Amino acid sequence: MRLVKFIKRLLVVSAIRRLTLHLTRGIPRVIMYHRFCDGRAMNRMSKETFEWQIGVIRKDFRVTSLAGLLDPLTKGGSGEAPVVITIDDAYMDFYDIAFPLLIKNGMTATLFVSTGFVDFKRWFWWDALRFVLAERKGERKTYCHNERAFCIDTGTEIDTDRTWNLLADYCLGTHDSERSRFIGEFASFMGVSLPAAPLPEYDQMGWDHIMEVSRNGVEIGSHTVNHAIMTSLGNDEKKEELELSKDIIEKRLGEKVRTFSYPNGKRRDYDRKTMDLLRRLGYIGAVVSHEGIYFSGEPYAIPRYSVSDDRVDFYWKLYGMDCLVKKIAGLFGRSAKAAQ
Numbered sequence: 148m149r150l151v152k153f154i155k156r157l158l159v160v161s162a163i164r165r166l167t168l169h170l171t172r173g174i175p176r177v178i179m180y181h182r183f184c185d186g187r188a189m190n191r192m193s194k195e196t197f198e199w200q201i202g203v204i205r206k207d208f209r210v211t212s213l214a215g216l217l218d219p220l221t222k223g224g225s226g227e228a229p230v231v232i233t234i235d236d237a238y239m240d241f242y243d244i245a246f247p248l249l250i251k252n253g254m255t256a257t258l259f260v261s262t263g264f265v266d267f268k269r270w271f272w273w274d275a276l277r278f279v280l281a282e283r284k285g286e287r288k289t290y291c292h293n294e295r296a297f298c299i300d301t302g303t304e305i306d307t308d309r310t311w312n313l314l315a316d317y318c319l320g321t322h323d324s325e326r327s328r329f330i331g332e333f334a335s336f337m338g339v340s341l342p343a344a345p346l347p348e349y350d351q352m353g354w355d356h357i358m359e360v361s362r363n364g365v366e367i368g369s370h371t372v373n374h375a376i377m378t379s380l381g382n383d384e385k386k387e388e389l390e391l392s393k394d395i396i397e398k399r400l401g402e403k404v405r406t407f408s409y410p411n412g413k414r415r416d417y418d419r420k421t422m423d424l425l426r427r428l429g430y431i432g433a434v435v436s437h438e439g440i441y442f443s444g445e446p447y448a449i450p451r452y453s454v455s456d457d458r459v460d461f462y463w464k465l466y467g468m469d470c471l472v473k474k475i476a477g478l479f480g481r482s483a484k485a486a487q
């Protein structure tokens with residue numbers, strides 16, 4: 148770990164970044180965002196950092212949409228390092244904060260939309276949980292549900308976030324109907340009534356906003372209709388989520404939808420069957436939410452880097468050091484296996 152820390156510090160030196168960038172040229176970097184803020188807030192990308200990051204990207208990388216990356220006709224030269232900026236869930240803070248900066252810098256991105264939420268004023272379940280916890284600051288108690296006990300602690304922001312993670316983990320393992328019941332019962336337990344529509348803090352983009360960003364060069368991809376986790380669905384439900392969301396966006400925008408982002412996107416949230424279905428329905432690729440390098444292998448499970456306010460970590464991922472370390476580790480793994 149000390150060695151990693153030392154190498155990370157070296158990346159502050161521009162000549163080292165040039166070298167690692169050169170060694171990893173041609174390898175795409177796909178980065179993932181969800182929420183933005185003006186100032187500072189937990190789990191959100193600050194406007195200041197985002198502006199700094201796109202300045203770095205503009206200087207040394209070629210930006211493309213996800214469809215652009217996968218389309219052989221738009222491939223850049225082998226000396227270039229393509230970057231794909233992806234944003235999931237289409238919150239208003241993307242439109243208000245990130246989109247103007249992308250336009251100012253002449254950059255494209257790929258925005259993944261869950262069509263069943265656009266203009267319907269529906270809560271995303273994770274926001275409903277956050278709202279309930281935020282309404283009851285400074286509490287410590289135990290919530291029991293289906294023979295499970297959850298320690299609810301909203302003492303500090305970190306405690307609240309830990310509690311949210313605990314509850315969200317449970318929710319991720321349940322079907323939609325059980326999840327809604329769980330959140331409803333939990334809200335009653337906490338003595339909170341959930342407003343019918345999300346508060347402004349949780350606002351999502353409407354079709355007017357989505358059409359505007361699309362007209363300005365942002366690619367729109369599908370994120371299902373109901374933000375449904377693919378592996379929790381039967382074949383018919385899965386097909387409907389993938390087909391209908393694509394159809395709705397295409398009718399609204401008058402353009403083909405070619406890319407997809409798996410809701411939640413962890414390894415347990417997608418499978419071979421879903422990848423084959425995506426291909427049959429005319430999608431050309433899909434992104435997941437875990438990290439890794441896309442060596443032009445499987446276009447239906449493209450890994451993404453999550454990025455934070457940590458600038459050295461951004462250098463580490465974007466300039467290819469993470470990729471080099473993984474490549475070297477892979478080589479050692481292979482030679483160790485061969486020697487056995």
Ligand SMILES: [Zn+2]
Binds near residue numbers: 410411
């Ligand atoms: Zn999502």
